[in-house]
Amino acid sequence: MSDLLSQDEIDALLRGMNQASPSSPAISDQDKDVLGEIGNISMGTAATTLSILLNQKVNITTPVVSILKWDELPKEFPVPYVAIKVVYKEGLDGVNLLILKKEDVEIIADLMMGGTGQIEFTDELTELQLSAIQEAMNQMVGSASTSLSSMLNLKIDINPPEAFVIDFAQNAEEMIPELKRADEIVKVAFRMTIGDLIDSQIMQLIPVDFAKQLVDAMLKNALGTSVQAETTVQTQHESGKEEVLRQPSSQTSKSQRTASQPSYTPTPKKEQPQQVYNVSPVQFESFDEEEERRYPENIELILDVPLEITVELGRTQKLVREILEFSTGSIIELEKLAGEPVDILVNGKVIAKGEVVVIDENFGVRITDIVNPSNRL
Structure with a gap:
């Protein structure tokens, strides 16, 4: 009888893990270890x-997992914090919250905008600072989700993270109703260091039911990998035994082999008829730029697809501080000279150049040059 677990036995084992007794904690020590990992x-x-x-050395390590009640959050977080809400829409069904101190957010936002991080803290965060931390967290959570997808062997997708200031004593129930409904929340605290500027914590708040979903997915993937590896090893072992049984013992004498095995006379090989191949020179597509390009035969299938056409007068680059100094009457100098052709873009790709004209009371563009496809690449 095989010692391997079937899929039904694996599912039964997982169900047994989920059905904890009334006296057992919602999250066991083993579950905490899995969540920490x-x-x-x-x-x-x-x-x-x-x-x-x-552009700074960043370390986020040493997770510490604990369980909190909803009513304990105001005591755990007595001052306003910045929260980043992450909602999973594919692969996993749930929400978690990243919590950062307001001072840490101000330093990160200043670094995002090209500053040194040596700043004077303010009473309230600006919209610009919230946008900066939201973009930073968007990149971070995207990377973390990719890593999580590899760990759980699942396709995972999330909504764009949402950043806001939260006061757990006042507006928490309104901002994060998912945690309110969960009552029990798993807190995973990490030590975060950023250069010589920040030595603080970044915390993750996860509803208990979503935490169990993560643990179950991790354990199921681990069990599946273990079963697959064991099956592979057993198959290789059985194949090795069969090979040994098929091969004669090296210690068997020649006379014994001769007595036990019938004589064998090889049959002459029949000559295979020689195949004849038709060989002809290969025909390559012409790369002559002057040759007229033909449309594909099925071009009619996409003729009604709408495309966005944009005319670009020019571009330039400015620092954040220069943009903040813009006011009515400010002049922005572009890199193009007066009278130069403007770029005509279709869905963000340059396909032609032209000159600006006026048609009645509207602006227009007269195409003066079509960019060759090879030059576009």
């Missing part, structure tokens, strides 16, 4: 992404 790997990937964004 998931967070450690995910945040390690996120730290690498944040390091690239900030």
Whole structure:
């Protein structure tokens, strides 16, 4: 009888893990270890992404997992924090919250905007700072989700993270109703260091039911991998035994083999008829730029697809501080000279050049040159 677990036995084992007795905790110590390992790997990937964004050495390590009640959150987080809400829409069904201190967010936002991080803290965060931290967290959570997808062997997709200031004593129930309904929340706290500027914590709040979903997915993937590896080893072992049985013992004498095995006379091989191949020179497509390009035969299938046409007058680059100094009457100098052709883009790709004209009371563009497809590449 095989010692391997069938898929039904694996499912039964997982169901037994989920059906805890009334006296057992909602999250066991083993579950905490699994959550800590998931967070450690995910945040390690996120730290690498944040390091690239900030051009600073970033470490996010040492997860500490604990269980909180909803009523304990105001005591655990007595001052306003910045929360980043992450909603999973594919692969997993749930939500979690990243919590950062307001001062840490101000430093990260300043680094995102090209500053040194040496700043004077303010009473309230600006919309620009919230946008900066939201973009940083968007990149971090995207990397963490990719890592999580590899760990769980699932296709995982999330909604764009949402950043906001939260006061757990006042507006928490309104901002995060998912955690309110969960009552019990798993807190995973990580130590976060950014250069010599930040030595703080970044915390993750996960509803208990979503935490169990993560643990079950991790254990199921681990059991499946173990069963697959064991099956492979057993198959190789059985194949090796069959090979040994088929091969004669090296210690068997020649006379014994001769007595036990019939004589064998090889049959002469029949000559195979020689195949005849038709060989002809290969015909390559002409790369002459002057040759007229033909449309594909099925071009009619996409003739009604709408495309966005944009006329670009020119471009330039400015620092964030220069953009903040813009006011009515400010002049932005572009890199193009007066009278130069403008670029005509279709869905963001340059396909032609032209000159600006006026048609009645509207602007228009007269095409003066079509960009060759090879030059576009």
